[in-house]
């Protein structure tokens with residue numbers, strides 16, 4: 005029977021010839037991950053249940069990225085629980101501050117995710133790794149504790165929702181604009197329980213970093229996973245990086261989908277999601293009267309090198325608006341090094357940006373840029389729920405790095421064209 | 431198990447950031463989490479809620495982050511059950527794994543108003559609105575999930591699996 009890429013990955017993992025949507029399977033995991041918020045709860049459950057060993061210390065990743073470098077005494081305690089557990093069980097992929105990064109930027113960069121993998125993570129944005137052609141989904145702490153002990157996960161095989169993007173992406177239109185536009189079309193539960201499969205010529209032309217951004221936000225449409233079938237771009241990214249070769253699958257031409265949506269990207273405009281839902285989208289150009297206090301560029305959605313380079317492309321030789329605080333959060337130490345080596349970091353700092361060490365920080369209202377009452381922020385992160393980045397009366401507008409950088413210069417929501425036409429300051 | 435309580439009503443897309451804001455996630459302590467339950471959507475919630483009360487919501491309850499702190503906080507606040515038109519998938523898993531009873535029942539969710547008394551019969555799969563004298567059938571759990579619930583959650587299930595395979599961790 006014809007199968008989608010998601011069905012093929014899950015069938016292979018479960019040792020079956022084929023699977024049907026709705027079927028419940030038990031599948032071995034190639035990687036299970038958690039962070040400094042979700043792992044302490046999982047470790048407590050793991051120990052309470054009386055488990056003594058992890059199933060495989062090489063297939064677990066623990067990444068203290070949310071409240072690190074520790075923002076307060078309590079979060080230091082949470083990070084310590086991770087560290088001690090990692091030592092006790094000789095967890096190979098434990099990443100300490102200084103070698104750390106935001107989990108969903110770090111693990112692909114380190115070559116820990118491969119095509120055809122089944123990955124579960126106690127973090128909702130675990131869906132990011134679908135960009136390399138893996139099945140990857142977010143779970144809770146108890147599921148992670150179970151996976152650590154058992155090496156397996158139970159899964160309900162999702163239906164697939166196929167998105168076919170035709171046309172050529174206009175200048176300054178990125179994977180972020182594509183995925184925000186898509187969520188705007190289908191709503192925050194438009195793909196509930198489903199696998200979002202991204203395909204078409206615009207995806208074929210999209211960089212790996214753009215694909216990570218798109219799969220990252222599948223959860224914001226309620227999806228279980230996002231996936232892009234591996235191609236030459238994937239192979240080039242994985243070469244010399246992936247620690248395991250993986251297994252490359254593609255959907256059959258006559259595979260069954262719950263739904264297919266065709267989207268022409270040729271006329272797409274820079275897109276922003278207004279408060280307080282990622283589906284609340286509007287063209288950035290229509291929001292130019294929205295004055296802002298802060299801009300955040302970073303996160304597991306847009307903290308990769310290409311994202312920082314795009315921001316620097318706009319900010320180089322210009323100045324951040326006097327009323328705006330620009331905070332840049334690179335995804336990993338390697339992103340920092342690369343941004344330093346090619347002048348990106350210098351351009352961003354010279355423009356008046358604060359360049360941080362890797363952390364989730366303000367993305368979840370943790371630290372390093374929490375918003376005060378009624379403050380407004382343009383952010384390249386993925387959620388703009390009530391109170392997400394700070395006070396319950398603060399507002400978050402989600403955007404691409406291009407729009408975020410342009411807005412930082414303008415002092416209000418702006419497109420690149422709106423600030424580029426004014427030339428450079430120096 | 432039969433649960434009876436007063437309805438606290440919410441709309442659609444109630445996200446985990448309002449159920450338990452991230453500023454409280456520097457702890458895993460259930461009582462501490464429960465004290466801030468629903469704080470960013472209803473500052474009075476923890477003061478009003480009585481032991482056994484029921485949260486009723488529209489579609490996509492629990493969307494957003496994977497934080498298991500969300501069902502833990504709801505339970506610790508004294509809520510006995512959540513009835514919704516639909517649940518976001520990670521929240522749904524987490525509720526089953528942590529033993530927070532959840533019921534998918536769009537009709538009951540739409541009809542119930544704040545202050546109504548609901549009686550939820552988990553075994554029979556029914557939701558009765560005692561105030562309005564109406565009865566609804568809830569969506570049944572798939573057999574595998576019923577087994578998980580019967581065994582007391584995922585970890586007892588896994589422990590049994592490991593024991594059977596002789597490879598207890």
Ligand code: SF4
Pocket residue numbers: 070106107108127129303304305363364367368385386
């Ligand atoms: S960057 Fe934000 S969305 Fe991504 S893992 Fe960190 S807190 Fe979650």
